[in-house]
Amino acid sequence: MTNNQSLYYRKAAEEIFRYALESVEPEKLVYKAVSRKGNRLYIQHQEIDLTQLNRIIVIGAGKATAPMAQAIEEIMGDIIDSGLIIVKHGHSVPLIKIQTIEAGHPVPDENGISGTQQLLQLVKETKPNDLIIILISGGGSALLIDLPQHCILEELQTCFDLLLKSGASITEINTVRKHLSHVKGGGLARQIFPARLFTLILSDVIGDPLDVIASGPTVPDPTTFADAWSIVQKYGLEDKIPYSIHYHLQQGIAGNLPETPKSGDAIFSRVNNYIIGSNSIALEAARQKATEMGFHAVITGLNIEGEAAIAAKELVSTARKAGIDTTIPKPACLLSGGETTVRVQGTGVGGRNQELALAAALELEANEPIVILSAGTDGTDGPTDAAGAVVDSNTMIKAATKGLDEKDFLANNDSYHFFRQAGGHIITGPTRTNVMDIMMALIY
Structure with missing residues (x-):
């Protein structure tokens, strides 16, 4: 894979993503x-x-x-x-x-x-x-x-922050939110x-x-309130959430608050x-754009979820299989959508899309003709100014020349600062739309 090929397909991936944004x-x-x-x-x-x-x-x-x-x-x-x-x-x-x-x-x-x-x-x-x-x-x-009764903003903020970092799904997080x-x-x-x-x-x-x-x-x-409390327990937060939140949920379970x-x-x-x-509208637009650009484009899934790093491995594996599948001629474009999660254990800065892209880069082998993109349609991935990132096998080569240890960045949940130095960020600014994330693999 030459540098010119790498640059061309990375730019193609971003062009397809931006076209999808326009559709929503x-x-x-x-x-x-x-x-x-x-x-x-x-x-x-x-x-x-x-x-x-x-x-x-x-x-x-x-x-x-x-x-x-x-x-x-x-x-x-x-x-x-x-x-x-x-x-x-x-x-x-x-x-x-x-x-x-x-x-x-x-x-x-x-x-x-x-x-x-x-x-x-x-x-x-x-x-x-x-x-x-x-x-x-x-x-x-x-x-x-x-605010729930007897609760101050700082306590609600603490509860929300704990939920967001716990690895809970958006359905689980919102179940708790609804009962507060x-x-x-x-x-x-x-x-x-x-x-x-x-x-x-x-x-x-x-x-x-x-x-x-x-x-x-x-x-x-x-x-119900009982459902909300079971989620708090599932992620081991019952002794971490503020007392006012704990008390409010227990009062609801006891029937002392209206459901x-x-x-x-x-x-x-x-x-x-x-x-x-919805996400399906954006994916269909991306498929049409990729087809116009000469790719054999396929939407492979509308429900990507779970840990971002695990989703990255599955995405690379699917791309490799497509590379040897004669029913999908190359160049191929595999499109999927959804929303992964990150269980934050480090002290770095990032978001689920940047984390997925970094984990995918670690999976790619030298000169492997695959480009992976993961980006949020809202233009802001986590607490950062990036929508996500695009990577290929050259990402790790560039990181090595800068002395970056990609495994350390991933372990510290610091994907943002990795891409700031290694390159690969997708910066759209606030898109003022939001239909989840788009993941893409180009195989050539």
């Missing part, structure tokens, strides 16, 4: 789902007579909600009475009718608490002829945030009832489960939830 730009997805013709508003083919409405309020939370709100304003114009969205710091766009509050993610901050209080005030005492449009995307669990909140797990729908409610959702969870995305604020919650609303509750009778964007 929130504005495009909203325009496909919402339209207006005179006094008629259409949301996913449902017709709404605007002359019968009292108020229209737009609210939301998530990393992609600002461009979603921008599209809603352009479609609906002056018929919006008021609105408020909560986005991650640095993810705002200019809006006219809808207020924007920037807040902390993935660990919540005071802005998130204040923003959620203001959002709830906006929809307080809604009437049956009010229309509430809710915009939800990944990140909503940390941005739409309130009055707005998650259907709680927001409970507070908006009896107004008519439409939720437009960008999914960042494998399988698109409505109750897990952003902790399902407008969806019936099938989980999250369940399926069949009347509050969901006027709720419509629609997924308008």
Whole structure:
């Protein structure tokens, strides 16, 4: 494998990834789902007579909600009475009718608490002829945030941080989050009832489960306080979480606190939830782009999860098998999506995509004609400014010339600083969308 070949295929991988990002730009997805013709508003083919409405309020939370709100304003114009969205710091766009509050993610901050209080005030005492449009995307669990009774923000932050570093899946993490909140797990729908409610959702969870995305604020919650506590125990956190969190969950198990609303509750009778964007849309766009570029492209999976380092080994193994599989001519492009986890044991800086890419680089043999890319569609992998990374067998050669011990970086969960020195980072800036991660293997 020559350096020119290496550079060409690494650039090709990034070009395919960036094209996939364009396919899930929130504005495009909203325009496909919402339209207006005179006094008629259409949301996913449902017709709404605007002359019968009292108020229209737009609210939301998530990393992609600002461009979603921008599209809603352009479609609906002056018929919006008021609105408020909560986005991650640095993810705002200019809006006219809808207020924007920037807040902390993935660990919540005071802005998130204040923003959620203001959002709830906006929809307080809604009437049956009010229309509430809710915009939800990944990140909503940390941005739409309130405090359990007797708990302070620092204690909730500690709990969230422990969960994020434990290796728990997003479904498990959000099960706990839902039972530490009055707005998650259907709680927001409970507070908006009896107004008519439409939720437009960008999914960042494998399988698109409505109750897990952003902790399902407008969806019936099938989980319980007992489920939340079992997750705390599963990851050995019962003696690490703050006492106020421990006490709150135990009070819920004892029946001294109300459960999250369940399926069949009347509050969901006027709720419509629609997924308008997902990982599968991005992967199909990537497949089409790769095909246009001359690759034999195949989507191999939509549910990649588990430890990032283990997923990396499986990805390289699959790429090797494809390299000798005569049914997939070379050059080949294998595409998959999902969201891995990292059990943080070191003190370094990184994210699941960078960790996966670094682990994959360690698996590749000298001159092996394989390029591996792993990147998040939100443009921010962990607490870093990188979306992810792209690697091949030259990655380790370059690292060696710089005196970098890649195994040490991986053991210390310090993939970010490895790629800062060895090269390979994918930097997109905040994409203002979020439909999980894309993993790619090019074989030539």
